[in-house]
Amino acid sequence: MSQLNPYEPRPPALIPPVPARAAQVAVVVAICLALTQVLVFVASIPARPVADRILQEGVSAAVGPPFYLIFSQISGLAQVLALGGFVAGCLWLHGSRAFAVAARPEILQERGPVWVWLGWVVPVVSLWFPLQVVADIRRGCVRGQQRSLGAWWAAWLVFVFSLFFRFSSSSGDGSFRLTVDMPLPVVEGIGAAAGVVALVLWIRTIREITAGQRELAERAAAAA
Template identity: 30%
Template sequence: MQDDRVNDDAKPTVLRPVTGAAHCVLATLALAGVAWTARGVWQVRLALAGQPTAGPPDQGGGRHRPLTALEDAYHLVSTVGDVATVLCAVVFLAWLSRVRDNARALTGRRLRYAWPWMYLGWIVPIANFWVPRGVVAEVHRAVRPTARLPHSVNVWWGLWLVGALSGVGLMYADTTDDVIARAYTNVAPLLAADAAVVGAAVACALMVRALTGAQERRGSS
């Protein structure tokens, strides 16, 4: 997984600015956290309202009943959450690209994970269990090689995996109408996944602040 873009005779010497990118990440993380909290609130409202006598929105056989006002609102909240998540991912990767380039400059050597893995690591099966965390850990080691990895990194990654791979969180394959039906019958797993995603956003914000601050201090020293 060596970085083939770097040659030892032309290592970057100037650190890329990361403060602005970090602020953008923090803003989008806050937006995503609020959106996923709202999703959980609406799921609780659906559970308390109870399933209509006409049954779930998806009636089977390609038939759908008209949605209630609460169900319509959940569709909107869910869409906002999805958009916020995508926006957050794009901004986070832009920040990660900057701090990773700085890590190369600070270490003066090739990194373990080549640059395509910064993107492929999130989607390649099996590798997505550890590669993204490994990229972040390598960035930290470039700045503070003898220091322990911040707890926020492990908390972020653990909660991310719970929210993404639990079957009801970030990567569930159900339609919004299916999620509504699940909220009526068994809302607890949905809320647990929502809580994991929000917790991951908080831990990610702490991680971004820690790594950004460490690079800024190292660059000014």
């Protein structure tokens, strides 16, 4: 039985479909998340002095001034979109990893498929495992010299830390308790800026990988 040359296009029957629809969903959810983060930052500016007055006067957040309630509601929406972004992004990465393994098996995928999902949430390893997963997938789908993913990953980590800072201030009733020493507009502003940067670079990476997948699929079909 003849063996396939790993450096030649694989037969189309051995390559799964390009996960183009999953890529589109991941891009749309990421855009919504970044825009929501910007809205959270804008709402946090008037919410901060209102929150200070709520704390000083002992007023419940449920009957507090509108700015505080708006900030809490938008922050809750950001939590939902963050979960949606995780699911959409991992679904796309899962399909893209399967495509890379089938199309170019000579490119080592250092992390197993389970880390496509767990790598983002397991403490400590979440600081670098997802970067390795994305970098390996890109190497398996995109030919030629590739730019560094460092800027995207740095912006993403800053964005995630800003989300953790906000979520850690969440109370049991779904509102947010802002303490006097919490520079919330500053944190949300940094998170918004980092989120926009990460979004632009993430979309660029998705499009780059998707274009590479389509090229590999076309080469395989032409060689069949």
